[in-house]
Each structure stands twice: as C-alpha cells, then as structure tokens.
Amino acid sequence: MMELKTEPVLINMGPQHPSTHGVFRMRVTFDGEVIVDMEPVVGYLHRGIEKLAEERTYTQVIPLTDRLDYVASMTNNHAYVLAVEKLAGITVPERAEYLRVIMDEMMRISSHLMAVGFLLNDMGAFFTPLMYMFREREKLLDLFEMVCGQRLTYNYMRIGGLSHDIPPEFLPALERFVQEMPHFIDEYDQLLAENEILLARTKGVGVLSRELAINASASGPVLRASGVSWDIRKADPYSVYDRFKFQVPIGTAGDIYDRYWVRIQEMRHSVRILEQAIKGLPSGEVMAKVPPLLRPPQGEAYAHIESPRGELGFYVVSDNSIAPYRLHIRAPTFINLTTLRDLVIGWKLADAVAVFGSIDIVLGEVDR
Amino acid sequence: MTTALSGQEVSRQIGERFPDAVLQSDEAAVVLRGESLLEVAQFLKTTPGLEFDYLASISGVDYLDYLEVVYHLTSMKNNHSLVLKVRCWDRDKPSLPSVVSLWRGADFQEREVYDLVGIAFSGHPNLKRILLWEGFEGHPLRRDYL
Amino acid sequence: MEMMSVYSSLELDRAEGLAIDELIARSQQPIPDPDRWLEEERRPNVLITSVDAVLNWGRRSSVWPVNFGLACCAFEMIATAVSRFDIARFGMELFRASPRQADLMIVSGTLTWKMAPQLKRIYEQMPEPKWVLAMGVCAISGGTFAGSYSVVPGVNRIVPVDVYVPGCPPRPEALLYGIGMLHQKIAKDSIAVKR
Numbered sequence: 001m002m003e004l005k006t007e008p009v010l011i012n013m014g015p016q017h018p019s020t021h022g023v024f025r026m027r028v029t030f031d032g033e034v035i036v037d038m039e040p041v042v043g044y045l046h047r048g049i050e051k052l053a054e055e056r057t058y059t060q061v062i063p064l065t066d067r068l069d070y071v072a073s074m075t076n077n078h079a080y081v082l083a084v085e086k087l088a089g090i091t092v093p094e095r096a097e098y099l100r101v102i103m104d105e106m107m108r109i110s111s112h113l114m115a116v117g118f119l120l121n122d123m124g125a126f127f128t129p130l131m132y133m134f135r136e137r138e139k140l141l142d143l144f145e146m147v148c149g150q151r152l153t154y155n156y157m158r159i160g161g162l163s164h165d166i167p168p169e170f171l172p173a174l175e176r177f178v179q180e181m182p183h184f185i186d187e188y189d190q191l192l193a194e195n196e197i198l199l200a201r202t203k204g205v206g207v208l209s210r211e212l213a214i215n216a217s218a219s220g221p222v223l224r225a226s227g228v229s230w231d232i233r234k235a236d237p238y239s240v241y242d243r244f245k246f247q248v249p250i251g252t253a254g255d256i257y258d259r260y261w262v263r264i265q266e267m268r269h270s271v272r273i274l275e276q277a278i279k280g281l282p283s284g285e286v287m288a289k290v291p292p293l294l295r296p297p298q299g300e301a302y303a304h305i306e307s308p309r310g311e312l313g314f315y316v317v318s319d320n321s322i323a324p325y326r327l328h329i330r331a332p333t334f335i336n337l338t339t340l341r342d343l344v345i346g347w348k349l350a351d352a353v354a355v356f357g358s359i360d361i362v363l364g365e366v367d368r
Numbered sequence: 369m370t371t372a373l374s375g376q377e378v379s380r381q382i383g384e385r386f387p388d389a390v391l392q393s394d395e396a397a398v399v400l401r402g403e404s405l406l407e408v409a410q411f412l413k414t415t416p417g418l419e420f421d422y423l424a425s426i427s428g429v430d431y432l433d434y435l436e437v438v439y440h441l442t443s444m445k446n447n448h449s450l451v452l453k454v455r456c457w458d459r460d461k462p463s464l465p466s467v468v469s470l471w472r473g474a475d476f477q478e479r480e481v482y483d484l485v486g487i488a489f490s491g492h493p494n495l496k497r498i499l500l501w502e503g504f505e506g507h508p509l510r511r512d513y514l
Numbered sequence: 515m516e517m518m519s520v521y522s523s524l525e526l527d528r529a530e531g532l533a534i535d536e537l538i539a540r541s542q543q544p545i546p547d548p549d550r551w552l553e554e555e556r557r558p559n560v561l562i563t564s565v566d567a568v569l570n571w572g573r574r575s576s577v578w579p580v581n582f583g584l585a586c587c588a589f590e591m592i593a594t595a596v597s598r599f600d601i602a603r604f605g606m607e608l609f610r611a612s613p614r615q616a617d618l619m620i621v622s623g624t625l626t627w628k629m630a631p632q633l634k635r636i637y638e639q640m641p642e643p644k645w646v647l648a649m650g651v652c653a654i655s656g657g658t659f660a661g662s663y664s665v666v667p668g669v670n671r672i673v674p675v676d677v678y679v680p681g682c683p684p685r686p687e688a689l690l691y692g693i694g695m696l697h698q699k700i701a702k703d704s705i706a707v708k709r
Contacts, residue, residue, distance in 0.1 A: 015632050018581050018611040022588070023629055027523065039523055043499040044629040045585055048662035050484075051508055063658065070586035127596075134596040141593075151593075152586055152683050214444065217423050217473025230444055236370035300396075302440055302451070304424070315427050315438065326509075328427035330440075338475050364585055367499060496524060500664065501628050503531030508663050 008036055015044045019122040019353050022363035026352070033348050038341050042334075045367040053327040058084055058159060058294045061327065065314075066153035068329065069365040072111040074103045075307040077157040082238060083303035083314040084159050088296035095284040096161035097240045102174070102277045103147075103156065104239075104305075105270040109181070110140045111308035112263040115360040119260060120192070122357040123201055129192065136184055139177055146170050159294060161287035175278060181271050189264055202256035206343045206355035209254060216338045220310025221266065222359055225251035225258035232306040244276050256358040266308075293322050309333050309360060329368055333361040371448045372396075378450055381418070382408055397438075397451035405454050406465045406491075412441065412450070413470055419443050420450060423471040426478060428485035430510045435462050435487055456487060466492040484509040533631050541630070541671040548674050566703070573617070573643065574700040576605035577693075580616035582636065584623025587650035590683040591622045599686035604693060613639040618696070619673075622683075624652035624659055625666040637673045643703075645676045645696060649689060654678050 009030045015023040023044035029037040049068065053061045065080045066073040078100055085092065092100075117133035141151045147166055148156040156163055192198055208218070213226040223230060231248040233241045249265035251258030296318045304313035310332025317326040336359050344352040379393035382400075389404035400408055412420045420441040427438045439452040456462035466489035467474045478489045479498040486507035489495060497504065506513050583591055595601045595609065610616040613636045625633060637646070648669045651657035656667040669675055676699060679692035 015629060016582060016636055018609075023584055027526070043497075043501070044626060044632075045624065046499040046626055046628065046664050047624055047659040048508060048664055049659075052659065052662055067586055067658065070589065131596050134593065134598075138593070138598050151685065152589055212472070214421055215472045216475075217471065228444070235444075235447060300438075302425070311424065313425055313440070315425065315440070317429055326427075326429045328425070328429075330425035330427075334476060334480075335473055338473055496527065501531040501534050502524070502527040503535055513663075 006031065019357065021118060021357070021361055024361065024363055024366070026356075028349070028352065030349070035344050035347060035349065035352060038344050038352070040337055040340060042337070042363075042366050045363045047368070049368045050327055050329065053324055055323060057322045058296075058324060061324065062157065063153070063155045065329075066155055067364055068331070068368060069307065069309065069312070069333075069362045070153060071114055071362050072107045072308045073152065073154050074107040074156065075305060075312060077154065078104060078239075079303060079305045079307070079312045080314050080316075081157050081159050082305060083301050083316045084294070084296065086303050087299060087301035087316055087318055088159070088294060090160050090288055090290060092161050092288055093284050093286060094240070094282050095165075096286040096288075098277055098281045099162055099166065099286065100157065100239055101241065101244075102274060102281075105273050105277070106140055106143065106174075108270045108308045109267050110137050112267050113137050115308070116188070116260060116263055119256075119354070119357040119360070120198070122353050123198070129188070132188065136181070143170065143173055143177065146173065158287065158290075160290035161285075163287075165286050171278060171281075174274070178271055178274050178278070182268065185264065185267055185271075193261075199257070201351075201354055202260065202358075204253070205256050205347065205351050206358065207253060207255045208339055208343060212339060212342065213254070217335045218310070218339055219332050219336070220306070220308070221259050221262045222310065222336050222339075224248065225262045226254035227252055232304060232311055236304070238303070238305055243280070244273050246273050256354055259358045259360075295320055295322060304330065307332060309362065309365070310336060312365075329365075331365040331368060333359070334366045334368075337361065337366065369447075370442065373448050373450045375451070378412075378418070381415075382411065385411055391455075397453050399453045399455065402454050402456060402464050405452075406467065406470075409439075409452075409467050409470055412452075417446070419445050421445065423467070423473045424449070426474060426481060428481035428487060428509065430485060432511060433457070435459065435485060437464060437481060437487060439467075462487045464489055466490060468492055483507070486510060530631070534627055537631050537634070537672075538627055541666070544668060544670045545672075545674045547670065548676060570701050570703055573703075574697040577618045577645070577696070577700075578608050578610050578616050579606060579618045579620050580613045580636065580640065581609050581611050582619050582621055582633075584621070584625065584629070585652065587622035587652070587683045590686055590689065591620060591649065594686040594689050599690065601690070601693075604690075604697075606693070613637075614641065616640055617643065618645050618647060620647045620649050620689075621653045621669045621673075621675075622649040624657065625669055625672070626664045627666055628664065630666055630672050633669070634672050645700070646673050647677045647679065647692060647696060648675045649679045649681075649692070650684060651680055651682050654680060657682060 011028050013026040015025045025041040027039045049064050065076045068076050113133040117130035120129040148154050208226045210227050213223050229250050246269045249262050251262050298320045300317040302315045304311050313330030315328040316324050319325045343355050375393040375398045379390045379398045383390055389401055389408050391399045412418050420443045422442040422444050424440040424442045429436045435456045437454050442449045481487055483497045483499050648654050653669045656665050659665045660667055677692050677696045681688050
C-alpha cells in the first residue's frame with residue numbers, strides 16, 4: 001500500500017469572519033479536516049482603555065467602561081462603581097441598590113438572548129433563532145431607553161448611586177415584560193432543545209473538565225456548565241443579592257449543550273429575581289452625598305461581580321488625586337479563552353466554530 | 369461571603385515554612401521576594417486550610433521606583449481570598465518567575481503584563497506580545513510612556 | 515506547545531508587525547472624500563441619461579454590505595438588519611461574508627492600527643463600484659478613544675469615505691438615514707465619468 005505523504009496546512013480564520021463574533025483571529029493548523037494546533041490572536045480591538053482611564057476623573061471613566069463588554073454595559077458600570085465605592089468607603093442608598101439589581105438582571109437576560117442566538121447562528125440556523133431572540137431583546141432595549149435614553153451603552157450608574165431615578169412608566173412596563181417572558185423562554189426551549197441537529201452537534205463536543213476549568217480560571221456559564229458550583233452572587237454577595245431567593249443552574253457534562261442549557265436556565269431565574277425585586281423596591285433617593293470631584297484616600301481595591309460572561313473584576317489604585325493611578329480590568333472572556341486551544345484540538349473545523357460560539361466572547365472585553 | 373484573609377496571618381504561616389520569603393505584610397496584602405514566588409505559591413495552593421486553587425487576576429502596576437505585580441487568589445473550597453504582591457526594582461530588564469505551571473489561567477494574563485508593563489516571566493511557554501503587534505516599541509502602561 | 519506548521523508563529527507575527535508599521539508611516543494624512551458628485555461640469559450626455567437612470571436605480575436598490583462589524587456599533591448594525599428596523603426593505607439584507615460579492619463597507623466600530631491593514635485589504639478586494647460608510651464617532655475621528663496609542667484617528671486615513679453617520683452608537687434610524695443619503699449620492703452618478 002502506498003503511504004500518502006501529507007503536510008499540515010496553516011489556515012487563517014481571520015479577523016474579518018462571519019462567525020468570529022467580532023475581530024478575533026485563529027491560526028489553525030489542519031491535518032486534512034482535523035485540527036492539530038490552534039493559536040488565538042487577539043488585540044485587534046485594543047483601544048488602551050486602561051491607559052486612557054489614567055487621564056480622566058473617576059466619573060469620566062464610567063463611559064469608558066461601558067464600551068468594554070458592549071453587550072452588557074450595565075454590569076460593567078456596576079463593577080467599576082463597586083470598586084471605587086469600596087475604595088472611598090461610600091454607602092449606597094437602598095433604592096439605588098434594588099434598581100442596580102433590576103438593571104443587572106435585565107442585562108443578563110438581554111445578553112444571554114444574544115449569546116444563544118449567535119450560537120445557533122454559527123451552527124447554521126442562519127438568522128431565524130436570532131430574529132426571535134432579538135424580538136425580545138428589542139423590548140428590553142425599549143425599557144432601557146425609557147430609563148436612561150440609550151440603547152446600547154448606558155452610562156447610568158454613578159459612584160454613590162445612579163444618575164437619576166426611573167420614570168413612572170418604567171415599572172408597569174417592566175411588570176408586563178416579566179409576565180410575558182417565561183412563555184417566550186418556553187417557546188425557545190421547545191423549538192430548540194429537541195432539535196436533532198443541535199443535539200448531534202453539541203452533545204459531547206468541546207468537553208471542558210472540572211479540573212481544567214478551575215485551573216484555567218474560567219468563570220461564568222463556562223465554569224458552571226462543567227459542574228463547579230461557583231457564582232459570585234451566591235458566594236460573595238454584593239449589592240442586595242443576599243435578599244433574593246434564586247437558584248444557580250449547574251451543568252454536568254461541560255459540553256456545548258450544557259453551556260447552552262445553563263444560559264437558558266439563568267434567564268428563567270433572572271426573571272424570578274426581577275419579580276422579587278420589583279415587589280420589594282423601597283422608596284427614597286438614588287444617590288448618596290458624594291463630592292463632585294471625588295478624591296478617594298490612597299490605597300487600592302478589587303471588586304468583582306457576576307457579569308453574564310463570568311467574573312468581571314476591577315482593580316483600582318488611587319493616590320488621592322482626581323484620576324485613578326491605575327485601573328486594571330479582569331476580563332472574564334479573555335481568561336476563558338485560555339481553554340479554547342484544549343477544547344478544539346482533535347475536532348473538525350465545524351466543531352471549532354461551535355465551541356467558540358459557546359464560550360461567548362465579546363471582543364471589547366478581551367482586548368480592552 | 370468570601371472572607372479576605374489578613375495578610376499578617378498568612379505571612380506568619382508562610383514565614384514558618386520559608387523564613388525569608390516575605391518582605392512586608394499588612395492587613396490587606398503580602399509582599400514577597402521575587403525569587404521565592406513559585407515555592408510560596410505552591411505552598412499556598414496545596415496546604416490544607418489555605419488551598420488557593422483559583423487565580424482570579426494578575427495586574428501589573430508601575431510605581432515609579434519599582435514595578436509591582438499583584439496576584440488576587442481565591443479558594444473555592446474554603447471561600448476566602450488573598451492578595452499577593454511581588455516587586456521588581458530593575459526597570460531595564462525586569463524578570464519574575466511564572467506561575468503558569470500551577471495555574472493555567474495565568475497564561476494570557478502574564479503575556480498581557482509582559483506586553484503592557486514589560487516584565488518578563490521566566491518559565492512561560494509562549495511569552496510574546498498579545499494585545500499589541502510585534503515590533504511595537506515601548507510598554508504603554510509604564511508611567512514614562514507618552 | 516510546539517507548532518507543527520511550516521512557519522513559526524513568531525515569524526508570522528514579525529512580518530505582520532512590519533506591515534503595520536509601514537501603514538502607520540503612510541497614513542499620516544486623511545484621504546480626501548470622493549466629491550465627484552459635486553462637480554458641475556460633468557453634465558451627462560443626452561444619449562446616456564436613460565442608461566444612467568436605469569443603472570443607478572439598479573445599483574442603489576440592492577447595495578450589498580460586507581460583514582465588517584468591529585465593535586459596539588456592529589450591534590446597532592445588526593439591530594438595523596433584524597425585523598424591527600428591517601433593512602431588507604431597501605434590498606440590503608444580504609450581508610456578504612466575502613468582499614468579492616459586496617458593494618458597501620459599513621465600518622462600524624473603532625479601528626485600531628493592528629486591524630488597519632486588514633481593512634485596506636478588504637477594501638481593495640471589493641470590486642468597483644464600491645462605497646464606504648463610516649458609522650459611529652470612532653470610525654469618523656477616533657471618538658471616545660482618540661489620542662490613544664493604538665487607535666486610528668478616523669477611517670479616512672486608510673480608505674476614502676462616502677457617508678459619515680455620527681453617534682455613539684447611532685440609532686438604527688440614524689443609520690437608515692445615512693443609507694438614504696448614500697442612495698441619493700448613487701443616484702447622481704454617471705457612467706460617463708471615470709472613477
């Protein structure tokens with residue numbers, strides 16, 4: 001029998017690509033159709049946010065943080081103001097805390113809708129699930145526009161509270177949304193969960209083991225789908241999360257299907273948190289007494305929250321001036337990407353696209 | 369609630385095992401000597417009662433006299449956290465040992481600190497620039513980069 | 515972690531880094547916007563007015579954009595393309611993945627120097643006639659991030675731009691208005707003038 005001599009081929013899945021969720025590049029080495037090596041190249045959206053933050057006052061950094069994970073801007077704002085409030089020792093009024101939780105959970109639903117929609121888009125269901133998910137997302141964006149006037153990058157939270165109170169028509173509209181949403185989630189689940197193509201492409205593919213997930217500092221749905229019960233809202237509660245009753249879905253197998261399932265279940269639990277928060281919303285003011293040009297005492301603080309993609313942390317160092325001395329952003333998707341190479345080696349190209357979609361990255365956060 | 373461990377308490381435990389590894393310690397953080405980082409990290413990861421199995425974040429800061437790298441460690445089992453700091457006084461060719469062999473999550477974060485602050489990590493399998501392009505001169509997050 | 519391929523990744527990185535440095539050196543001045551459509555002397559010949567009218571109607575009624583979403587503005591571009599703000603009523607719902615099949619490049623998001631050679635390459639791969647729409651303040655002038663060490667201060671340093679749509683991010687209605695202006699610009703075109 002003649003032995004065919006083959007050579008590995010280096011193919012570039014370049015920064016401009018329909019299924020890379022932004023400007024992400026993978027240099028993949030193939031042996032036939034099977035992947036033997038993969039190198040992710042990032043940095044195509046590196047805008048120098050950490051350096052720019054050193055030249056702006058503490059409040060002027062908030063619009064910069066919006067543009068990090070631009071799909072879930074409220075949670076970025078929340079993490080940053082938590083870090084500065086921890087540094088300066090400011091207490092936030094209760095109404096502001098409840099409103100922050102409401103905004104965070106709405107953001108979580110919106111972000112997971114987008115994540116699931118794009119995962120299915122990458123797997124070939126070109127645009128139909130995405131259109132369905134965006135139908136709900138547009139309702140949420142309308143609610144956000146009612147509150148702060150913007151659809152995508154909100155700039156709503158301030159150090160010490162929120163920038164202004166919610167208008168009176170917001171709560172009835174939110175209650176209507178919360179009543180309808182479980183039916184829509186059931187509709188998506190029913191359409192997608194038993195689909196043969198989805199099951200064949202996602203069950204058993206891209207399995208991330210428990211030990212590797214903890215060792216590689218993965219966080220968010222990627223970590224929980226591998227069976228690790230670690231959610232910062234339960235383990236290290238911030239804001240008023242310790243007053244709400246909710247569960248955190250934990251997967252078992254760590255494959256793509258489990259990551260998809262964890263996101264759908266998290267949407268359901270977010271709706272429940274929203275119901276409890278609306279019922280318990282106290283009255284009062286929404287902003288603490290903070291000087292206009294804040295000068296925190298010298299020191300440093302690290303605050304982390306559970307953003308829809310994982311543990312988002314801000315490390316702020318201050319030297320008692322009006323601008324931060326150093327701002328470092330612990331980006332969850334940047335660190336989740338460490339596992340990508342191990343997950344795709346040995347699989348085919350189509351699986352690589354599906355695995356990559358299930359990790360759900362946003363390039364603004366990876367590259368900062 | 370994740371308890372932040374007191375730096376003095378942990379440095380006492382480290383000091384029993386590695387006598388001259390700790391430079392200073394206070395309520396918030398433990399400052400280590402650069403050469404002993406790897407063995408102290410191994411000790412912190414494996415000792416029962418400490419068991420820091422999750423590396424939350426690595427940041428590089430440029431204080432003008434020295435360059436500092438801050439490690440935030442978390443233990444999922446015991447639900448406590450710790451802050452470790454290591455300093456480099458050499459600004460031309462700073463170098464520290466890499467902790468990738470203990471925590472894989474340090475891979476990309478150390479490359480980012482090398483890229484933006486300029487500290488080289490010895491023992492890292494693939495130390496090259498990650499966010500900026502190869503051939504970029506300088507390290508932007510240093511205070512003397514304009 | 516050894517690479518099994520023919521090239522080492524460090525060589526590839528160095529070659530690309532050189533290309534980026536050369537592009538930075540060449541792009542110190544903005545490229546002037548195409549303003550042929552303002553010229554008064556190019557009166558089209560009587561013979562070709564109906565040909566022009568039909569061609570321009572055909573070209574502007576089905577402009578196909580190429581997938582070039584960079585950052586946050588990409589999400590408003592996608593929101594324009596889905597059912598609420600339906601871009602399909604203008605014939606533009608087909609976002610082509612390959613630049614060889616596209617007419618319009620909507621640059622949505624911040625352009626960094628590391629990405630700039632790829633932008634130039636995609637622009638050069640598009641066949642004539644082609645147009646560029648700069649969406650969002652980051653594409654127009656660097657936006658919130660102007661002054662950073664790695665952000666291109668405006669896409670018009672690299673490619674000539676036809677329509678600018680300001681906003682951070684611009685609402686889908688604003689993007690549709692910008693596309694309407696592009697259609698008006700295409701309607702004034704003529705085959706008698708060499709591009």
